[in-house]
Amino acid sequence: MTFTHGKVEDLTQEELSRLVLDMFHRIVVHYGLWFGEVRHQMGMNAALKALGAVSERSLAIQLNRLSKQLGFRMQDGGPEPLLNMPKDSLLTLLDSLAVNWLANDGIWFQAIEFDHGMNDAKRCNDSCWAHFSPFEAWSIKNLLDLPAQPGLHGLKKALQYRLYARINTQSFIEEGSDLIFQMNACRVQAARNRKGLDDYPCKSGGLVEYTYFARSIDPRITTACISCPPDSHPDDYYCAWRFSLAENLLTAGGR
Helix, strand or coil, X not given: CCCCCCCHHHCCHHHHHHHHHHHHHHHHHHHHHHHHHHHHHHCHXXXXXXXXXXXXXXXXXXXXXXXXXXXXXXXXXXXXXXXXXXXXXXXXXXXXXXXXXXXXXXXXXXXXHHHHCHHHHHHHHHHHHHHHHHHHHHHHHHHHCCCCCCHHHHXXXXXXXXXHHHCCEEEEEEECCEEEEEEEECHHHHHHHHCCCCCCCCHHHHHHHHHHHHHHHCCCEEEEEEECCCCCCCCCCCEEEEEEEHHHHHHHHCC
């Protein structure tokens, strides 16, 4: 869309609507840039601490202002329409948000792949996971009020609250003192299979994603890949990961 007027006040209804969405987008990007720059300048721990202080205050200010403008009430710090929405509808909304997140991730990947090639896209993807996994772990840890070292039980609980958990099918196996995580159905890989394509070789990204997530939930947890494309895998899962507590490894090694 090309705007036909120089002054905002002279824009058409459609153009003003587009401008509103663009301003929302700018807020999101600016928010992320602030977080990224604090992380770059001061480190991840400082950035997450600042994010904890910023997120609640910023969201409250923005929602309160929007509630007055858009005509919805706030209740207990959240939009009343969400609190009054049926549970099934809220679960469906969660699924839609997770799919939107995955679509956004894929669009970014393709934008780099088409202009710079697969290697650069994978490099950017893996680096992105190095930052997103600790953030998602931090967010879930706060949401669930997990202790500083919740162990493998805490990790199992946290993995069920990831964005991926809403769109993929996953399972857990307790094997001795270890926790085995399997991705039984993967939306990305299933889509490639339907098109007759080979599995996407996601092992390099997965090593970053799962290692950083588990370590951020509990720094004692170590991660080992059992199988992940381009590795071969059985029909009942695409990738599988073994999580162990370091103290358990030390005990086993001393026997």
